Amino acid sequence: MTPDTDPRALLRRMFDAAIAAAQxxxxxxxxxxxxxxxxxxxxxxxxxxxxxxxxxxxxxxxxxxxxxxxxxxxxxxxxxxxxxxxxxxxxxxxxxxxxxxxxxxxxxxxxxxxxxxxxxxxxxxxxxxPAPGLTLADKQALGRALLQSGATIGEINCVRRHLxxxxxxxxxxxxxxxxxxxxxxxxxxxxxxxxxxxxxxxxDPSTCADALAILRRYAIDPAPAVRQLLESGAGESxxxxxxxxxxxxxxxxxTPQMALEAAAEVARQSGITPVILGDSIEGEAREAARVLAGIARQVRRHGQPGTAPLVLLSGGETTVTVHGQGRGGRNVEFLLALALALDGQPGTWALAGDTDGVDGQEEIAGALVTPDTLARARALGLVPRAALDDNDGHGFFGTLGDAVVTGPTLTNVNDFRAILVL
CATH class of the missing domain: 3.40.50.10180 (Glycerate kinase, MOFRL-like N-terminal domain)
Structure with a gap:
């Protein structure tokens, strides 16, 4: 990596390459x-x-x-x-x-x-x-509940297929x-x-019984018509x-893997070693952030799984179980949790964003984390932990001026995450 390379610009080039590969x-x-x-x-x-x-x-x-x-x-x-x-x-x-x-x-x-x-x-x-007997309102209400429940996209889509x-x-x-x-x-x-x-x-090999089990797993009580459709088997795919x-x-x-490989090539051209951790990482966004922060710390402390300069790349789709009043977004939730877990680790930068340009329901793709993210936030009177508890990653990074906005990308290969360790 050349001395004058801007980490922010490099991360954005990798993100843009990931999007371009899926055009x-x-x-x-x-x-x-x-x-x-x-x-x-x-x-x-x-x-x-x-x-x-x-x-x-x-x-x-x-x-x-x-x-x-x-x-x-x-x-x-x-x-x-x-x-x-x-x-x-x-x-x-x-x-x-x-x-x-x-x-x-x-x-x-x-x-x-x-x-x-x-x-x-x-x-x-x-x-x-909607299946016969259901209304659009039934599907809208259930969709909102599923999106806030922490269910995986596979679980959400299993329910959708049977309604x-x-x-x-x-x-x-x-x-x-x-x-x-x-x-x-x-x-x-x-x-x-x-x-x-x-x-x-x-x-579709899944069944109405699978869909019912998912609703029970996340304590979602559907409308009577939804329950009847699933229990009767009338919604079978x-x-x-x-x-x-x-x-x-x-x-x-x-595919997400194609996008990650395009970003990895940008890293190589800049003298950075890319390590693709996986194209299908799931789970709670904040938990994934803690795991990836641990890997970034291992790079700095022990040179594993590689020595700096290195970028950890990953894709997939995390989830957010919404408890607060914030605007959500799984990528900004991931980044806020990552910043807290890294706690200002020197020389560590990150970008996470949705390749469709929309993180959650916001017209914002994602955001950037820098080594001084927490310090800058506290200087502005922000409380990072409180923002995470309120699921307000968009408000947090918007105040810092670190939101990543692409506009409509006209493609979608899910989430992109890059943690740059210099």
Whole structure:
């Protein structure tokens, strides 16, 4: 590392490289299928789906049409594919209407037709079609409870799949007998297709009983209609081997690991040794922070798992069990807990952010921690521990001027964390 390298700038370059590696214009074209004998219909849902649609349009050799739903503010202009917007992370009526229209779009197809399904993170909230007997309000209330409970994204999506008229393979069944090609940008630990947008176009091995167990685990008491649907088994999703799901081809165009490797290359070019700790780290954000702070201290004290200058890279999706009144955000919660655990360790900097540009419900990707974060905060009258207890990482880092804002990134490969030890 050169003496004049700014740690803040280096961390931001790594974050930007991680986001750039998952851009659909780069990743999608090499994985496009061959055109069919019949029609090509495009459907999509997620924060990156509109940009995926634009990349598809610009590289597709024949006719196509379709409908894609993305988050408010994430639309891009397309000529043949219609783009609509809806709410995330709590669904709204626009998303419900879009889900119904997507089902209509794939109705009546033949075995000669091709459905290209563009799936990215955020699709669960953007495609909220309640199962018969449920209302959008039921799903909104349960969604809020799950988001605040500390449940993992896999657990949340298991519940979603069993309360939906479109997720858990139901959309793929609606496409039958057409061929379905899924092009996925993964935002979930382990890259499981059933968890990306809650798996509308892939079979689901989980059950209504699994969903009920998750609600019990987090002491969530759902609306009577929700409980009845799950207890009766009427919300069961489509299982592997279902005869309506034989012609599904799932291809990953971008994953968290790809993003981490791009950031690692930026580090190497700057003379920093990258150590990728994992692309699927889960658990409470503050607990993950304590573990990674311990590894950063080991680097400084004992030169393990490597000697400085070194950057510890990780991805995945942590959770926050909300107890306070703050604005939350799992990446800023992680960073605030990390700053407290490091306690001003010299030469240690960190950046954490969501690659979609939105940490929690804020239009802020994440933030930066510096060796003097705690000292600067206390000089301004902030109480770091109290801010953490109140789940107010966004307020804390906003006051310090250390928030990281990207605007809509038009992709989503989950969280990015980098701890730089010089």
């Amino acid at each position: 659909p214009a780069i990743c999608l074209p090499p994985l496009l299928p061959e055109p069919p004998a019949g029609r090509t219909v495009v459907i999509g849902f997620g924060k990156g789906s509109a940009e995926m649609a634009r990349a598809l349009e610009s590289h597709w050799p024949g006719e196509l049409s379709g409908l894609v739903v993305t988050r408010y503010g994430y639309a891009v202009p397309c000529e043949r594919i219609e783009i609509v917007e809806a709410a995330h992370p709590v669904p709204d009526a626009a998303g419900e209407a879009a889900a119904r229209r997507i089902l209509d779009t794939v109705a009546g197809l033949s075995a000669d037709d091709l459905v290209i399904c563009l799936v990215s993170g955020g699709g669960s909230a953007l495609l909220p079609l 939906s008229a479109i997720k858990g393979g139901r959309l793929a069944a609606a496409c039958h007998p057409a061929r379905v090609v899924n092009l996925l940008i993964s935002d979930v630990p382990g890259d499981g297709p059933t968890d990306i947008a809650s798996g509308p176009t892939v079979p 489509l299982k592997p081997g279902d005869p309506r799901l034989p012609a599904i081809d799932t291809r990953f165009i971008a």
